[in-house]
Amino acid sequence: MSNTQSTLRILEKTNLAREIDAFLIDRRARALSPRTIDYYDEKLTLFRAYLQAQGIRAVESITAPIVRRFMLELSKTHNPGGVHAVYRAVKAFLRWYDVEVEPEGWSNPMAKVRAPKVPQEPLQPVSLPDLRAMLATCKGKSLGDRRANALMLALLDTGLRASELIGLNVADVDMRTGAVMVRHGKGGRFRSVFLGSKARRALASYLRVRADVGEAAPLFARITGGRLSYAGLRDIVRRRASKAAISPAPTLHSFRRAF
Structure with missing residues (x-):
């Protein structure tokens, strides 16, 4: 059971809880990705827990000062980007409630709450020396070595998001041309990207020894079978960075920025 699920079981069902559940049902009905649903679930669980600790059990009791105090409390444990992510989830929920329920005499407090600032720091791509060092750790013949080599080259060649890469099936890749059909892109859009010859050779080497x-x-x-998860992909990159004595490890998105 996830931390989010455990927290939801502890918190009693209130008007607030029911409306958050209804909001999540609406997001699912709109065919948003499971990861997006999890994002809303996780962030709104934090919001709900804070509100209940303040004795607030109904959506219409939420005011702008309460939201601001919640954001200040979050800033003690979250970085600016994390606070902004929660702000976006709360804003989406309260906007939905305003339109869906149309509560008489209630005004959406988010109209008065400004988004927290996020410092605009330059986002660096994975560096070529770091990439070479990480790929050098994949020269073995084991399944794990071949997989790490293939997936890092695939990330670099295609610019795919991590979720898009792990969502691919074998049939989505044309090994002759290098064309890759992305069937589960952001917003549910289809598109094609391409693998270079080196990435194709690495992928063929990996698939050759897979069952x-x-x-x-x-x-x-996964080595034990079944689709590789986002966390699994991230751990592979981190392990290769550790073997190459690279710290901190490149993020998955840094491969996309290097595309």
């Missing part, structure tokens, strides 16, 4: 390579099989899988 489950039917067309419906995931392109990148």
